[in-house]
Amino acid sequence: MSVPRTIGRLALGAFLLTAGISHLTWARQEFLAQVPDWVPLDGDTVVIASGFVEVGLGGALIGLPGRRVAVGWLTAAFFVAIFPGNISQYVTHTDAFGLNDDRSRAIRLLFQPLLVLWALWATGAWRDRRR
Template sequence: MVNTIESTSKLQNLARIILGLFMILAGIGHLSIQLQEFQTQVPDWIPLNKDLVVILSGIIEILLGVAMIFWRGQRIRIGIALAIFYVLVFPGNIAQYTEHRDAFGLDTDTKRLIRLFFQPVLILLTLWSTGALKQLIGKSPGINNPQ
């Protein structure tokens, strides 16, 4: 049996590429001009040096961004990996809100709270744009469901 992956629409492909570019730019920001802003989001309870956390997450973001754009044959797996990454960094967004930390123009609790609601949207957009959402709910042949 051959595993087939259902194609995605032009809109999904565009969203996937935009997300990939966003991740690459965010990763570059982690490694350069926005390093201190990203340090703000690292919760104090993380048992690693904040610089190390920001640099490692920046490298991961660049790799995932490049993969989102160019590794189309693995787009479902990459989409799931990126969604997991977004879940893993979400505590940083929560810490920014609960600890009242200013970064990226989020200088009020209201702005920081609104930002929290965008993370689930980002996760769903990632899963949808890669076809992973359809795969995960079992309505598409793919990595684990051969036709």
């Protein structure tokens, strides 16, 4: 792995660890606002579960470099799986994380695909798939 990819993988891992811990602590209400009404589970359960998943993925990105390709695909899939929450926040005009208007919520939607690409690039998952 190249140095930029390694740095990208470690940075993404740190980002996910921080986000996961925030799900479980100080930003729980903000994340709860993003759980779509149509999800058939208790919103707090979804926030807690996704927080644990983020902590696990972040830890794996940092601590399991030998499994980086598999973790990269799992991380990308996770980012795809949570995208409906971001769409719901936009469609329902829900304020959270300082996204208090439709323009800022729409801009945030554009960043989710970048997270997917970041996970695939930083872990070499996409490159490995093409081989």
